[in-house]
Structures are given as structure tokens and as C-alpha cells.
Amino acid sequence: MNEEQFPPRRTPALDRVLALELARVSEAAAVAAARHRGRGDEHAADQAAVDAMRSELNRLPVSGTVVIGEGERDEAPMLYIGESVGAGGTTRVDIALDPLEGTTICAKNLPNALAVVAIAEAGRLLHAPDVYMQKIAIGPGYAPGTIDLDASPRDNLHSIARAKGVPVGEVAVCVLERPRHSALVEEIRATGAMIRLIGDGDVAAIIDATRPEISGIDVYMGTGGAPEGVLAAAALCCTGGEMEGRLIIDSERQRERAERMVPGDYRRKLTLSDLAHGDVLFAATGVTDGHLLSGVRFGRQAITTHTVVMRSTSSTVRWIRAEHQDLAKFDRPA
Numbered sequence: 123m124n125e126e127q128f129p130p131r132r133t134p135a136l137d138r139v140l141a142l143e144l145a146r147v148s149e150a151a152a153v154a155a156a157r158h159r160g161r162g163d164e165h166a167a168d169q170a171a172v173d174a175m176r177s178e179l180n181r182l183p184v185s186g187t188v189v190i191g192e193g194e195r196d197e198a199p200m201l202y203i204g205e206s207v208g209a210g211g212t213t214r215v216d217i218a219l220d221p222l223e224g225t226t227i228c229a230k231n232l233p234n235a236l237a238v239v240a241i242a243e244a245g246r247l248l249h250a251p252d253v254y255m256q257k258i259a260i261g262p263g264y265a266p267g268t269i270d271l272d273a274s275p276r277d278n279l280h281s282i283a284r285a286k287g288v289p290v291g292e293v294a295v296c297v298l299e300r301p302r303h304s305a306l307v308e309e310i311r312a313t314g315a316m317i318r319l320i321g322d323g324d325v326a327a328i329i330d331a332t333r334p335e336i337s338g339i340d341v342y343m344g345t346g347g348a349p350e351g352v353l354a355a356a357a358l359c360c361t362g363g364e365m366e367g368r369l370i371i372d373s374e375r376q377r378e379r380a381e382r383m384v385p386g387d388y389r390r391k392l393t394l395s396d397l398a399h400g401d402v403l404f405a406a407t408g409v410t411d412g413h414l415l416s417g418v419r420f421g422r423q424a425i426t427t428h429t430v431v432m433r434s435t436s437s438t439v440r441w442i443r444a445e446h447q448d449l450a451k452f453d454r455p456a
Contacts, residue, residue, distance in 0.1 A: 135243045135401040136213065141431050143182055144239060144405040145442055149427045151175035151221045151237035152407035153452050156418035159410060160231030167228045171221035171237055171409075174452070176200050176207065179217070179239075184208040186241065189249045190218035190349040203249075214244040218353050224323040227410060234326040234412035239405055240356035246400035248352050248392070251379040254370040255348035255392075257324070260341045261332035262362030271366035271391050275309045275343060282341055290315050296327040296339045303344050310343070328354035329406065329430075330413050332361045337413040345370065355397030356404045360432030361439060365394045402434040416443075425449060 154174035158167035172192060179186065179201075186208040192198035201207075201219060208215075217239065222228055224235035240247070258269050258278065268285050269278050283290040291314040297303050299319040310317055318339060320327055324346040330337035351367050358365050368391050369384070371377050380388035407429040408415030419426040424445040431440045446452070 135435075136215070136241070136403060137183075138433075138436075140182065140184070140241065141403050141405075141433055141440070144241060144403050145407070145429045145431045145444075147175055147178040147182070147239050148237045148405040148407040149429055149444065149446075150178045150452060151239075152409045152427060152429075153418050153425055153446075155222045155228055155235070155237060155409045156420070159228055159235075159417070162229050164225040164229045168222045168225045172200055175219060175221040175237065175239065179207040179219075180209060182208045183211045184213045184215050184241070185210055186215045186217045187244070188219065189216045189247050190220075190352050192221075193252060215241045216244050216247040216249075217241050218247050218349070218356060220325065220350065220353060222409065223325050223350070223353075224409070227322050231410060232321070233410055234320070234323045235409035235417070236323070236326050236412070236415065237407045237409060238325055238353055240353055240398070240402060242356065242398060242402045243400045246398065246402065247356065248397045249383045250348040250352050250397075251369070251376060251383050253348050253372070253376050253380065254345050255351045255367045256345050256370060257328075257351055257354075257365065257367045258341065258343050259328045259331055259354065259358065259365040260363055261334060261358075264364060266364065269341070269364055269366065271368060275306060276313050278341070278343070279310065279313050279315050286340070292316075294318060294334070294338055294340050296320060296330060296342045297344045298322070298324055298327075298346055300344075306344060325350050325354045325357075325406075326412060326414075328365070329357050332358065332363055333414055339413075352397050353404075355394055356402050357406070357432060358394055359398040359402045360404050360434045360437070362437070363394070365397065367392045367397065400434070402432075404430075404432040406430050423447060425452065 155171040227235040416428040
């Protein structure tokens with residue numbers, strides 16, 4: 123066998139069965155949150171998702187530590203940063219999660235609310251502080267260096283257009299609709315590129331950039347949460363693509379936490395491998411309908427969920443549309 127033509131596969135560190143088990147974790151959170159769609163109560167939707175996700179995480183045969191979670195221990199009674207979850211065992215993993223990405227989206231029953239969770243070998247996910255992060259991300263198929271966080275939006279868009287072989291006017295950019303992005307939006311529009319402004323959900327937006335033929339999004343730009351950046355990086359680690367970020371530190375307390383949590387110079391430009399690397403599993407289940415995932419459907423005899431499960435070592439992306447006929451399992455106690 124020609125090893126250059128058929129390179130040896132990387133030896134996975136995590137049991138492949140965990141991929142399906144992780145789907146059950148995001149499914150449970152999505153179903154719990156979906157019961158609150160459109161009811162205007164963000165807290166109730168988020169709490170339901172947190173309770174359901176924690177219950178399922180504690181059934182996984184791992185010794186897990188939450189590194190991206192609901193906040194510090196004194197701010198989040200469950201799934202706080204540093205919390206131990208899992209049923210135990212010799213497999214030690216880091217866990218990044220957002221039981222309900224888009225609480226406002228869910229409360230208003232708008233598109234692209236997700237339940238998201240990722241696991242990796244211990245030490246392979248950045249323990250990002252809860253601060254803002256400047257980000258740029260594209261999907262697979264581009265040469266390394268196509269995007270550069272330190273380049274202007276104009277230069278990045280022209281670089282993407284050249285790589286695609288299209289005019290810059292055919293490049294679509296996703297940006298969170300925030301006052302802080304007004305100058306960014308003006309610069310993007312000056313190039314002639316298309317913009318999709320979203321209210322929330324930048325994890326979903328970055329995942330959208332991995333499937334532009336479906337989502338219509340080529341690149342994500344702007345400033346969002348650093349924890350969400352790690353979750354999105356976990357997905358890109360599995361699908362391929364490129365992402366760069368830089369922490370935005372606004373206070374002495376944030377600086378101290380960044381110095382403690384981030385290896386090396388926290389002010390540096392972070393690459394995809396800085397954010398997530400190694401054997402990574404990622405799962406996201408739609409809570410509301412989105413560009414890539416359908417929301418939860420409640421039927422008389424079954425609940426239908428739509429989930430994407432990814433793995434970095436096998437470079438697989440599985441789309442799971444599941445019918446759950448045992449309705450009682452979503453109401454079982456932890």
C-alpha cells in the first residue's frame with residue numbers, strides 16, 4: 123500500500139460510541155427548551171435545557187470537566203465552569219456546552235436556536251474566559267491564510283472572492299446585529315458584499331459558514347462571546363475550515379482571568395488549533411428551525427429531532443433525524 127496515497131488514520135482517543143451518546147445529550151436539551159418556544163420566558167427555556175443536558179451528561183461513561191459552561195460556580199448552580207460531570211471512568215474529557223444557544227431566539231420562536239455540546243481529550247479545548255472575542259471564520263475548501271484577523275474586512279472579502287473565483291458581490295457575510303458592529307457593516311457594504319444580520323446565535327452562524335451551498339453564508343465576522351468561539355471552533359475542527367480570534371479584555375478582573383486561563387500571551391491572535399484540537403466530538407440539535415437544522419417537532423405519538431454530529435479524527439459529519447416514540451424518557455428524573 124502506498125502510504126502517501128493512503129495515509130494511516132489517526133488513532134482516536136475517544137470511544138466512537140460517544141458520538142451517538144453525545145447526540146442524546148443535545149437532543150434532550152433541545153426537546154426541553156423547545157417546550158418553551160415562543161412563550162417569552164428566556165430563563166425558563168434556558169433552565170429547562172440546562173437541567174436536561176446535565177442529566178444526560180451524567181449518563182456518559184466519562185470523567186468530564188466543564189470548561190465552557192453556564193458561568194462561574196457562584197453564577198450558575200449547574201453546568202458551571204469546573205463542574206465534574208459524567209458517570210465516571212478512565213476516559214477524561216473537557217466539555218464545552220451551551221444547552222440553549224439563543225435564549226432570546228427560543229423565547230421569540232425565531233430561527234437558529236440550538237442545543238450545543240462538544241467534548242475533547244482533556245486539555246484540548248481552550249478554557250476561554252467569559253469575555254468578548256473578535257472572530258473571523260470560513261468553512262472548508264480554502265487554502266490556509268485565506269483569512270487574517272489582522273487584515274481589513276475589505277481585504278478579507280476580496281481574498282475570499284479570489285479563492286472562490288467570484289466577484290466580491292457574491293460573497294455573503296454573517297454579522298451579529300449590534301451597535302458595536304456599525305463600522306464593520308459599513309465597510310462590508312462598501313465592498314458590495316452581501317450581509318446577513320442576525321440577532322443572536324453566532325455558533326450557528328459559524329456552522330452555517332461550513333455549508334454555504336445550503337446556508338448562503340461564506341464567512342462570519344465580528345465580535346461575540348469567547349466561550350461561543352470555542353464551541354464554534356470545535357465544529358470547525360471536525361469539518362475543516364479556518365478561524366481566528368482575539369480576546370477583548372476590558373477590565374483588570376478580565377485580564378487576571380485571561381492570564382490564568384489562556385496559555386501564553388492572551389493578547390495574541392488565536393488560531394483554530396489554539397481553540398480546539400485533538401480528538402473532538404461535536405453535537406448540535408435544532409430547537410427552532412434554522413438554515414441547517416430543523417427544530418423539534420412534537421407529535422401525538424413521537425417527538426422528532428434533527429441533529430448534526432461531527433468527529434475530528436474521522437472527519438465525519440452525520441445528520442440524524444430521529445423519531446422518539448418513548449415520550450416519557452424526556453421527563454425522566456436525573
